[in-house]
Structures are given as C-alpha cells and as structure tokens.
Amino acid sequence: MKIEQKTMFIASSNADKIREFKEILFAHGYTVKSLLDYPEYLQPEENGSTFEENAVIKAQHFSRSFNCECIADDSGLEIEALNNEPGIYSARYLGRNTPYEEKNQIILNRMKNHNNRRCCYVCAIALCNPEKEAKVFTGICDGLIAENAAGSNGFGYDPIFYYPPLRKTMAQMSEEEKNKISHRALAIQKMKESF
Numbered sequence: 001m002k003i004e005q006k007t008m009f010i011a012s013s014n015a016d017k018i019r020e021f022k023e024i025l026f027a028h029g030y031t032v033k034s035l036l037d038y039p040e041y042l043q044p045e046e047n048g049s050t051f052e053e054n055a056v057i058k059a060q061h062f063s064r065s066f067n068c069e070c071i072a073d074d075s076g077l078e079i080e081a082l083n084n085e086p087g088i089y090s091a092r093y094l095g096r097n098t099p100y101e102e103k104n105q106i107i108l109n110r111m112k113n114h115n116n117r118r119c120c121y122v123c124a125i126a127l128c129n130p131e132k133e134a135k136v137f138t139g140i141c142d143g144l145i146a147e148n149a150a151g152s153n154g155f156g157y158d159p160i161f162y163y164p165p166l167r168k169t170m171a172q173m174s175e176e177e178k179n180k181i182s183h184r185a186l187a188i189q190k191m192k193e194s195f
C-alpha cells in the first residue's frame with residue numbers, strides 16, 4: 001500500500017508556532033515545510049488591521065514567491081481589560097526582543113487592579129493558492145489572565161493564560177493537551193473540514 005505524503009508550506013519563521021503546526025498537521029497526515037527551511041526569504045510587512053488581513057498578506061506573499069499552495073498564521077492574545085491589547089501586535093508588544101518572562105510580568109502588573117481578567121487567544125490561518133482566492137479560518141480560545149505566571153511548556157504568553165476547563169495555564173499543559181484545545185488547533189480543524 002502506498003502512503004500518500006502531503007506537504008503543507010507554512011509561511012512562518014516562528015519556531016514555536018511551526019512546532020505546533022507540525023504536531024497537529026502530522027496527526028492529519030501532513031508533513032510541514034516552513035520559512036525556517038528557506039531563511040533567505042523575509043516576511044512581508046504585516047500592515048493589516050486584523051489577524052485575518054495579516055494572515056492573508058503573509059500567505060499570499062509566499063504563495064506567489066514559491067508558486068505553490070501556502071498557509072500563514074497570524075495570532076495573538078486579546079485582553080478585555082486592556083482594550084484587547086496586545087492583539088495583532090502580540091509579537092511586537094513591549095519590544096519584539098524583550099523576553100516573555102518580562103513581558104508577562106509587565107502584563108500581570110498592569111492587570112493588578114482589574115477584576116475582569118477575561119482574555120482570548122485568536123489564530124487566523126490563511127490558505128492561499130496562486131490561482132485562487134484566499135480562504136481564512138479563525139480559531140478562538142477563551143481564558144483568563146492568571147494571577148501569577150505558572151508553567152514552562154508552550155511559548156509566549158502561555159504562562160499567564162489560564163484555561164479554566166483544565167484548571168491550569170497553557171504553559172502547564174502537555175503539548176498534546178494544548179494542541180487539542182488551542183486557538184491554532186481550532187483554526188486547523190476548520191481548515192481541514194473545508195478540504
């Protein structure tokens with residue numbers, strides 16, 4: 001029996017995202033190539049005003065450059081009490097090179113006097129083909145900003161993202177747990193259902 005190997009090109013150079021994509025898409029029968037395999041290609045400017053627009057900008061750019069089907073992820077954390085910041089600026093918020101330990105502590109300090117700790121992770125995945133219109137799939141995972149940072153798995157804002165159904169932060173989840181409920185997993189699931 002011949003096992004079909006499908007390859008998905010993801011226009012991302014974020015190693016943490018790519019690791020999660022690899023795991024989730026591997027379970028769906030895909031192998032993943034990314035910009036980490038082509039470091040000479042630079043990301044276009046993300047000048048859209050929504051996650052969806054930025055995902056399309058990235059996917060379209062590389063789908064045209066490589067003349068192949070391509071996906072891109074634009075994602076981030078929205079905190080209700082902070083006017084939905086950092087939102088689409090999640091990667092650049094408080095400085096792109098500032099360690100997340102520091103960024104997370106600053107957010108916890110800003111949240112000290114807020115009772116409303118609701119937040120959500122958003123992930124928009126754009127699927128682009130040089131000949132067809134882009135399709136976008138959005139996944140949202142609701143949570144609360146934790147009182148204190150906890151856990152060392154995952155990446156980015158995961159130590160302060162508390163997920164009530166599992167009573168732990170995303171950084172306290174195993175990769176398997178996170179990849180079942182995350183914004184990214186939900187967006188990938190929607191994309192899969194569209195095939």
Ligand code: ITT
Pocket residue numbers: 011012013014017043046073074075076077090091121154155156157158182184
């Ligand atoms: P690419 O554009 O190369 O994909 P990027 O890191 O610049 O990489 P984004 O502009 O989409 O990508 O920013 C995503 C940011 O949102 C990421 O750097 C984290 O700060 C945050 N983020 C997204 N998903 C996350 C997750 O699952 N856990 C923790 N933080 C996350």
